[in-house]
Amino acid sequence: MKKSFIAASIAATLAFTNPVQADWQDTLVQAEGQTVYFNAWGGADNINDYIQWAADRIKDKYNVTLKQVKLTDTSDAVNRVLAEKAAGKNTNGSIDLMWINGENFRAMKDNQLLFGPFSPSLPNYQKYVNENARQSLTQDFGTPVDGMESPWGMAQVIFMHDTATLSKPPKSMVELLAYAKQHPGRITYPEPPQFLGSTFLKQALYELSPYRKALSQPVDSVDFDKITAPLWAYLDQLHKVAWRNGQTFPSSAEEMMRLLDDQEIDVALSFDISAASVQIDKGNLPDTVRSYVFTGGTIGNTHFLAIPYNSSATAGAQVVANFMLSPEAQIKKQTPTIWGDLSVLSYTKLPASDQAKFDALPRGIATLSIEELGKTLPEPHSSWVGALEKEWRKRYAQ
Incomplete structure (x- = not known):
């Protein structure tokens, strides 16, 4: 009670001097005591551990309870909000915050399932995010963000190999x-629509199709069959010599790393640049494993936090999103043995003390530096994901 009274008093005082700051103080007051149900992919223990660390800090700092609802597919959460809207449940929804990007964000935005715009009003967004630094901060797979989601981290496709058994790994789709x-049964990729499997298709399409510019356009505005023909011809050849003859595919990056550890395959991939370092640290990969990227670049993107329109804790959700943009949270998140996720904060906007903390982060034995990550390829328009997955399943699903 005392804490709420003090916060309310501060808000009243600031209203006369700084309306923006006063609005945020009002948000803090409203958020106190709220429970935020955070729907997020739960397939990696280190990420779940990070979310729990953040939940503990948020509870301590703001008296907001963050509860992770672990998902196997983010589209499940999108469908739940859509069903609630169809049922007229426009308040007290079951989801307060979502980890989201790409086609899931587009579906939420197109169906008016989002609260906002809210991200530009977050204090840490104003302080530390430079929208001009990267297109993916304002364009999510070609869909304008428009303040309807808050950036959380950046990722890029990396490949892994065991240097003890493969000294010169292939560095392009052709290679x-x-x-x-030359080595039948030693190469594979996750099965679409698992997001990394779908990304493998996009990576291959970027490298193999001569119509790269068309990928930034909605898929129904171009000749899909013509543009994707080289991809299917490539996969027809690859599957004949792939792991288990292309009849079975790994379910995730984690399974690929287990196969790499068991020496069943020679190359694994991940959207987490520190995945190899994390798994080496946990004893799940040998310390001879190293990460690399393709010579022509690999696909990268930004992932976000969004608030459903019918959330019952919009204030608490904004407090969580703001904390996730704090230097404290982003430094912790970029630590290679914690998560290793690339920060969305602008280094030049940080105070010297926080710059020094980022500089001091250990890179991890198998984590590539920013320079080593090389060229980042942009995500195609989000409409390509569903079209590619549908055609893949039509051709190859068992």
Whole structure:
């Protein structure tokens, strides 16, 4: 009670001097005591551990309870909000915050399922995010963000190999196929629509199709069959010499790393640049494993936090999103043995003390530096994901 009274008093005082700051103090007052149900992919223990660390800090700092609802597919949460809207449940929804990007964000935005705009009003967004630094901060797979989601981290596709058994890994899709033909059964990728499997399709399409510019356009505005023909021709060849003859595919990056550890395959991939370092630290990969990227670049994107329109804790959700943009949270998140996720904060906007903390982060034995990550390829328009997955399943699903 005392804490609420003090916060309310501060808000009243600031209203006369700084309306923006006063609005945020009002948000803090409203958030106190709220429970935020955070729907987030729960497939990696280190990420779940990070979310729990953040929950503990948020509870301590703001008296907001963050509860993770672990998902296997983010589209499940999108469908739940859509069903609640269809049922007229426009308040007290079951989801307060979502980890989201790409086609899931587009579906939420197109169906008016989002609260906002809210991200530009977050104090840490104003302080530390430079929208001009990267297109993916304002364009989520080609869909304008418009303040309807708050950036949380950046990722890029990396590949892994065990240097003890493979000294010179393939560094393009063409080289990958050549290697697979020379070493049958040693190459694979996750099964779409698992997001990394779908990303493998996009990576291959970028490298193989001569119509790269068309990928930034909505898929129904271009000749899909013509543009994707080289991709299917490539996969037809790859599957014949792939792990288990292309009849079975790994379910995730984690399974690929287990296969790499068991020496069943020679190359694994992840959207987490520190995945290899984390798994080496946990004893799940040998310390001879190293990460690398393709010579022509690999696909990268930004992932976000969004608030459903019918959330019952919009104030608490904004407090969580703001904390996730704090230097404290972003430094912790970029620590290679914690998560290793690339920060969305602008280094030049940080105070010197926080710059020094980022500089001092250990890189991890198998984590690539920013320079080593090389060229980042942009995500195609989000409409490509569903079209590619549908065609893949039509051709290859068992």
